[in-house]
Amino acid sequence: MPELPEVETVARSIAPLVGRRILAAEFRCLRVLRGGDPDRMAARIQGRRIAAVKRYGKFILLSLQGGGYLLIHLGMTGRLLLGGPSGKHTHAVLTLDRGVLLYDDSRQFGCLEFSEEFPERVAKLGPEPLEVPxxxxxxxxxxxxxxxxxxxxxxxxxxxxxxxxxxxxxxxxxxxxxxxxxxxxxxxxxxxxxxxxxxxxxxxxxxxxxxxxxxxxxxxxxxxxxxxxxxxxxxxxxxxxxxxxxxxxxxxxxxxxxxxxxxx
CATH class of the missing domain: 1.10.8.50 (Helicase, Ruva Protein; domain 3)
Structure with missing residues (x-):
């Protein structure tokens, strides 16, 4: 399972997406979604810009302009990929005003979750090991x-x-x-x-x-x-x-x- 260094590396590698608008969202696998119908979830994030990308423990949190958060956990085999063709294990596609972000997960142990409020799952985490006194x-x-x-x-x-x-x-x-x-x-x-x-x-x-x-x-x-x-x-x-x-x-x-x- 990707741990702090891997998730931090992924978060840094998608940091250039800050400021880009989500033109369309497609969620193909209910197993990796948390608490939502895929069409409803897509409608809630389409048209919003990515305001920030930050790692919290093993989670990546995309903060959206105007409110709302897309929480991503990579599970055992999850990958966030910039561009490239989607494959049989691609379960989410975010089409941006410049580029595409894919979520690929062969074992489907990861998750994507949208919430209007700051995610409770993140709020309950302990301190960051690189920040705690x-x-x-x-x-x-x-x-x-x-x-x-x-x-x-x-x-x-x-x-x-x-x-x-x-x-x-x-x-x-x-x-x-x-x-x-x-x-x-x-x-x-x-x-x-x-x-x-x-x-x-x-x-x-x-x-x-x-x-x-x-x-x-x-x-x-x-x-x-x-x-x-x-x-x-x-x-x-x-x-x-x-x-x-x-x-x-x-x-x-x-x-x-x-x-x-x-x-x-």
Whole structure:
């Protein structure tokens, strides 16, 4: 699933659409729509200009002039593409006064949702990991009696982090994914905070991680997957100590870690 760096990269790649008018909208798949008839949803956004494009966690929000928001979640295999021919997995087509924006999703786990008010799903998200002050982050850690990996995946705690970047940040911080968040002491909370910021910043600069379907709106792949130190490297040697990378389930999600470098 695209996480914060991938979604940020996509949002930046469609930022040139700000100011363009939506001349026509076609929604072809009810499964990826939330709360609306496709014709009614199209009628509500046609004729409006895109006023802003912004990422919130793993969501992309298009703010429209005159009010209204188009919320997009890429799910597992969703893509926003500028131009190009539509295909069998193209489920939405926005024809603009200059160009076309396509939503393509082979597994149909993503979603598009229009609302006149700021989306409640976004309002309920936790803070941005690249914006939250360290003091607030550390204070929230102390109050959470749960496994640190599960907590990082909780979008109400901090938004945008998924399996890839939780694993990579925990490795850099030297923290086991099964460690209890409330028991992190000393420099460990600070190391984790700094690792999260560093990993996300580096991944954004690399255009994200292209592991399967992910590309930006121009069809370009990211290359941060070349810098993964533990994610999906089960059995391979740790880049630091050469111990084989282990895998464990945390909240039904695979977690990859070095048993020597990462302590509970």
């Amino acid at each position: 360290y003091r607030d982050f550390a204070s929230a850690l102390r109050r959470r009696k749960t496994r640190i990996k599960a907590l990082l995946l909780n979008q109400a705690f901090v938004r945008g982090i998924g399996n890839i970047y939780a694993d990579e940040a925990l490795f850099r911080a030297g923290i086991h994914p099964l460690a209890m968040a409330s028991r992190l002491r000393g420099e460990r909370p600070r190391r984790l905070f700094d690792a999260i910021v560093a990993v996300l910043t580096e991944a954004i600069a690399a255009g994200g991680s292209s592991i399967s379907d992910y590309v930006d709106a121009q069809g370009r792949k990211g290359f941060f997957q070349l810098s993964h130190r533990v994610y999906q490297r089960t059995g391979e040697p740790c880049v630091t100590c050469h111990t084989p990378i282990h895998r464990v389930l945390v909240s039904q999600r695979s977690s990859h870690f070095c048993p020597k470098c990462q302590k509970r």
